[in-house]
């Protein structure tokens with residue numbers, strides 16, 4: 001449960017020594033309550049205070065790590081219901097399920113391992129491969145797990161079977177890889193708990209939430225603390241309902257048995273329904289989402305949606321202010337100016353690359369706002385653009401003093417020419433980024 005600043009203050013030394021960098025203990029307590037400071041910054045906090053405040057400040061949803069090394073995937077640590085309250089912390093993981101007796105297993109493992117999507121300068125891919133015991137044979141299951149371990153070292157593993165003996169065989173093949181074991185039910189949990197302890201993360205599954213809570217308590221009682229909760233939703237309505245209840249009880253009521261990440265099997269015969277189910281899970285609190293196969297169109301949508309949900313709405317994504325050189329630029333290459341909102345930069349840079357016209361892109365720091373928003377906020381003005389261009393030193397690298405302004409702020413062209421002075425010419429560019437290739441090619445011809 002989150003503590004107030006006053007409650008935290010009661011446990012601090014109250015000497016106002018300022019060693020933490022704040023003028024008073026109360027000011028420090030308020031920052032701690034807002035999670036903008038760490039208790040470690042107070043060198044005088046007693047051991048009792050550290051124990052109490054440390055436990056109280058632990059996130060209500062436990063941090064759980066599936067996989068090891070480059071395949072490690074961190075889930076949980078969430079503290080809020082809504083992303084406008086505070087950033088969602090750890091993005092959900094997408095798993096592709098493969099049958100252990102699939103004749104095309106090697107090729108599918110390679111496809112999953114190689115699948116990468118570039119979004120705003122970062123590579124994203126599939127997080128987990130779920131090996132499904134379709135054969136009912138321990139040796140076949142073990143061989144499939146080994147293939148995933150060797151063929152997709154950057155992807156984590158889910159071992160999926162109802163049979164404890166098959167799961168145990170899979171655990172042997174994934175030794176040291178800290179797989180996710182799916183899963184424990186009221187029928188098999190007693191057999192599974194000793195096998196997974198200290199080796200794996202365990203999915204506990206029950207459609208009845210009371211039963212699910214009992215399974216989680218039983219696992220913790222046996223020393224298995226890294227859990228994922230699967231309330232077995234049969235459709236989107238049940239998914240939203242059950243995941244919301246679990247999240248709300250964990251965060252608002254500090255109900256410990258539900259303080260874990262969650263699991264959603266989104267597989268469906270209709271790929272579009274599957275995509276919709278996975279999207280619902282991404283938005284509403286599913287931490288691991290299982291898909292039936294790798295489809296690029298489905299993953300593209302999910303990864304982009306996840307990026308939206310798990311970015312901090314209070315911190316615009318930004319790139320550094322500088323003049324980026326795209327392609328083999330020379331003195332005659334065009335010069336475009338834009339703002340440092342990451343999405344703006346990557347879209348404009350992408351369209352310049354598409355044009356195949358080497359171009360200098362001057363990106364001005366406007367605290368991560370898009371062109372129109374920055375202009376409306378008075379951060380992308382003629383004076384500020386001129387100041388940036390002069391300080392950038394780009395003038396010494398170009399033969400023609402000409403700058404292309406985004407079409408949406410054409411109103412600035414006259415003032416910018418005045419502010420730049422010295423013979424600079426301002427050209428109004430396209431409004432939309434997708435018109436940039438045509439615009440650049442026309443000018444180059």
Ligand code: SF4
Pocket residue numbers: 012013014015016017018019020021022023024025028041042043044045
């Ligand atoms: S360092 Fe600790 S004791 Fe000193 S002012 Fe900060 S909170 Fe108070």
